[in-house]
Amino acid sequence: MGVAAKIAPSMLSSDFANLASEAQRMLDCGADWLHMDIMDGHFVPNLTIGAPVIESLRKHTKAYLDCHLMVTNPLDYVEPLGKAGASGFTFHVEVSRDNWGELVQRIKSKGMRPGVSLKPGTPIEEVYPLLARLMLSNRNMGNVVMYEVYVVHNLQVEGENPVEMVLVMTVEPGFGGQKFMPETMDKVRALRKKYPSLDIEVDGGLGPSTIDMAASAGANCIVAGSSVFGAPDSAQVISLLRKSVEEVQKNN
């Protein structure tokens, strides 16, 4: 039995003028999560939503809001998104090489679940340090609380992984409706082999014609925008995506 399938319609393909009802429609169609694409017009050449929209949507739903931060300075978004009611906070490794320890710490302290994402051209090895077990110790030095972070590669020690999900981008981030890049599946396969119980998310160009490639590589969290919102029967597509993941897992 593998890691539970989670189907996350990308709300980027929804009618933003009716976001709350579109979100509810997806949940009624069987979605597990709602995928929220936050872009800053700098890390990617597109501008979408931010904390105020998440806050508004949160008033209408208790659903897991799976936020993907396509931004240059993810640290600036932790506090506002935590307050707004985001559930997952997935940042990009390409902009967090120097401060991911602090970032993860802050995300967790705001009650969100940290995830890391990588672009198609970024090697999978870049996320391995974020999957090593993390030990945090808290030293109180007078008024100053010092956090010490020890990352131990490939050792089963007490503690937890810094991030709980890896989002492997299967298109260049920025826009919906692009073509799935099958070459990114090598990264999913490598991750799954190394981390059997990790949430591995894929995003971009996923739909009935590409899901089997992603599922058999080992992805269990599936983001799909145009294939779900553009279908005459969104529930049918969501169910097909889920079945493909579950079928692969059953046969492994």
Ligand SMILES: O=C(CO)[C@@H](O)[C@H](O)COP(=O)(O)O
């Ligand atoms: O983050 C992104 C694009 O950057 C995605 O979430 C897209 O919104 C997925 O859309 P489709 O490729 O499924 O249409």
